[in-house]
Amino acid sequence: MHTHTKYTPYPTVKLDKREWADKSFTVAPRWxxxxxxDGNQALANPMGIEQKIAYFKALVEFGFKEIEIAYPSASQTEFDFCxxxxEGGLVPDNVTxxxxxxxxxxxxxxxxxxLRGAKRINMHLYNPTASNQRDVVFRRTKEEIIALALQGVECIKREAGTFEGDVVxxxxxxxxxxxxLDFARDISNAVIAAWQPTREHRMILNLPNTLEACSPNIYADHIEWMxxxxxxxxxxxxxxxxxNDRGCAVASAELAVLAGAQRVEGTMLGNGERAGNVDxxxxxxxxxxQGIDPRDIGREYKDSIRINSxxxxxxxxxxxxxxxxxxVPKEMQTVIADEVKRLSESRxxxxxxxxxxxxxxxMIRVVKENR
Incomplete structure (x- = not known):
């Protein structure tokens, strides 16, 4: 029996002029x-508060300026972690x-x-949009799904009005x-119109490859079209x-950035639900x-190279x-390396x-003095 016939090819996107394919990388996205x-949801035994705090501190040390920390309305542990x-003053002023x-x-x-008391927060709102979610799970029309999103927007606007910190x-x-795609456009535009972002206070439109079912080039087409x-x-x-269901999450992210994405959400080493997130x-x-410095995520490259005996x-x-x-002149490389080994072994x-x-x-001073 040919069971593969139960699947249908992922639909392609019609672009009048596909631009991303002619572009090259110039800057890194926001990380x-x-x-x-996401990573915590993938664990059979989710992290406790102490583990999450240690992980958060590590992410800050790595240099991340934007960290999605929890789903606080889902459980008491997540709420308490926030x-x-x-309350512990563990969030640096330059971290959202x-x-x-x-x-x-x-x-x-x-x-x-x-999040009460935080200086700068990111409220990430989502609601179902795919046809099977609309029809089977929620049993709502497209218009009702858009109305659901707008209810969330208005609620966030209301709560943000009394929040003392900055709200993204x-x-x-x-x-x-x-x-x-046309419905993704319609609901996104309805949300944008309701939130009314400006160039000085921009909002974020996140377009997830929630279930990776298409090749990276088609995902890039979706991003450019949107x-x-x-x-x-x-x-x-x-x-x-x-x-990473198809194992192409990294490629999808890279092509999506060429197609207009300015920000990438992911995890260290790709840990995440199902097949994982982008690494x-x-x-x-x-x-x-490609010539672009990991310093863009706040990390000095020299910090990651280790030398020992x-x-x-x-x-x-x-x-x-x-x-x-x-x-370093080749004739000096061995001499320096030997001294480094000696010091490392003694220590x-x-x-x-x-x-x-x-x-x-x-060593350079010794050479000059002996001339």
Whole structure:
């Protein structure tokens, strides 16, 4: 029996002029960690509060400026975690924390309660949009689904009016990748019109590859089509949230950025529900390989290179070149590496880049003095 015939090909997108295919990378997108929400949902035993706090601190140390921390209206643990971060003063002033919330009033109110006291938050609203969700699960018409989204927008606007911190608004047509494009456009434009973003206070439109059922080029076509058909485009940041069901999440994210996306939501090493999320580490290093610095996620490359007694002369020379722009003469590389090994063995640990620089400069002084 040919069981593959039960599947139908994913529909393609008609673009009058496909532009993304002729573009190349120039800057990295905005990076958003969803480890504490998407990644946590993937665990058989979700993290407790102490584990989530430790993870949050690590994400801040990595340099993330946008972190989706929880789904606080879903459980008491998630709610309490938000309160611990805020009441404990663990959120740096330059970090925006975000949460996911369905377009249901009690969930929205509860989410604002969870984030009370934060200086800058991201309220990420979503509601079902795919045809099977509309027809089978919610049994609502397209018009009723749009009305549901707008109810959520109005509720967030009302709650934001009394919130003391800054509120960034994000909207996701849930299961965007399984939603008819014209309906995704219609509901997104209705939300944009209701929120009324400006160039100074932009909103985020997140277009998730919720279930990766298409090839990366078709996903890119979807993003370009939406980018060309939403209203008030200059006041909207297009974000993508690729999953990895086909194993193509990284490629989908890269092509989506070429197609107009300005922001990528993902997790470290791709951990996430089902087949996982886009792996931000792989994606970031792919950009690095095209000449764009991981510093865009707040990380110095020199911080990730480690030198110890097992390192060769190439690694030591690379540190001096990459971090300090010093081309070490080949005749000096072995001598420097030997001194680094000696110091590492005597200490029993790693040697920092500053120490390697000191060894190099000391040897240069000796050479000059002996001339």
């Amino acid at each position: 958003v960690s969803t480890d504490l929400r 309160r611990c971060l805020i 924390i975000g949460i996911l919330v369905p377009s249901i009033e009690r969930h929205i109110v509860r989410s604002f309660e969870a 608004f994000e909207y996701s047509p849930e299961s965007f990748s399984q939603t008819e 980018s060309k058909h939403i209203i008030n485009r200059e006041s909207v940041i297009i974000s993508v949230h690729p999953h 931000i580490i792989t994606l970031a290093f792919n950009y690095y390989a 097992q390192s060769g002369k190439g690694g030591v020379a690379y540190i001096l070149k990459e971090v300090y722009g010093i081309d 029993g640990g790693e040697i920092g880049s500053e120490e390697i620089l000191g060894i190099y400069e000391g």
